[in-house]
Amino acid sequence: MYEEEVEGCSKYKPTMRFAAIVVATVILMSEVSLAIFEYIHCRVDGNPLSAVFAAIFTFHSLFTTFYIIGAFRLVECLMVPWLTLQLIFLTTFAMFVVVWWIATLLSIFNLVQYYHTPSDQGLTNAEFFVLTGIVLTLVLFLCMKLSHILYKGFVSVRTQNMTRYRITESVQRTDSVLKPSYV
Numbered sequence: 001m002y003e004e005e006v007e008g009c010s011k012y013k014p015t016m017r018f019a020a021i022v023v024a025t026v027i028l029m030s031e032v033s034l035a036i037f038e039y040i041h042c043r044v045d046g047n048p049l050s051a052v053f054a055a056i057f058t059f060h061s062l063f064t065t066f067y068i069i070g071a072f073r074l075v076e077c078l079m080v081p082w083l084t085l086q087l088i089f090l091t092t093f094a095m096f097v098v099v100w101w102i103a104t105l106l107s108i109f110n111l112v113q114y115y116h117t118p119s120d121q122g123l124t125n126a127e128f129f130v131l132t133g134i135v136l137t138l139v140l141f142l143c144m145k146l147s148h149i150l151y152k153g154f155v156s157v158r159t160q161n162m163t164r165y166r167i168t169e170s171v172q173r174t175d176s177v178l179k180p181s182y183v
Contacts, residue, residue: 017160020153021071023146024064024082031061060085071153074161079154086147093143097136104129 035057042050063082070078106112107129114128123131 016149016152016156017071020150020156021068023149024068024071024153027146028061028064028068031057031064035061067150071157074157076154076157076161079157083151083154086150090140090143090147093140097133097140100129100133100136104133 035054038050038054038057041047042054063085066078067082070076103112104126107114108126110125112129113125116122122128
């Protein structure tokens with residue numbers, strides 16, 4: 001059974017680790033691009049909100065970089081801060097989607113309206129809220145799936161470390177000078 005655990009770890013788990021590395025790299029490139037875009041937008045327009053978003057994307061990209069380094073070097077403690085940030089983000093985003101659907105329900109009865117100019121002949125109030133709610137829900141499910149892949153990569157690294165630790169521990173026990181004595 002112990003050999004099966006080692007074989008299963010070496011065949012299946014690195015695939016999840018490499019998938020997590022690829023997903024984290026794509027997320028890192030997106031975060032860096034968004035940080036650069038927001039910084040440029042802040043410099044051109046002088047909007048302080050763009051500077052805040054640039055700082056947030058830069059901060060999050062540092063943790064994504066730590067996650068990638070931890071996945072490459074099999075150091076799980078570098079991966080935990082990113083997973084914590086992702087959990088906070090997903091919880092906040094899920095609450096926003098729930099509030100958006102409540103606002104959508106209220107918009108059907110014209111209790112909530114979005115601002116648009118009188119010359120705008122686009123979507124009605126309810127159509128805007130429903131379509132935006134559908135897009136937000138799809139983005140939430142996509143973020144949840146990507147976070148699940150990244151969590152599985154963390155579990156893969158942890159399993160590999162535990163397997164390596166068990167093998168090292170058993171080898172040290174067999175090579176130990178202190179043997180049990182029978183009295």
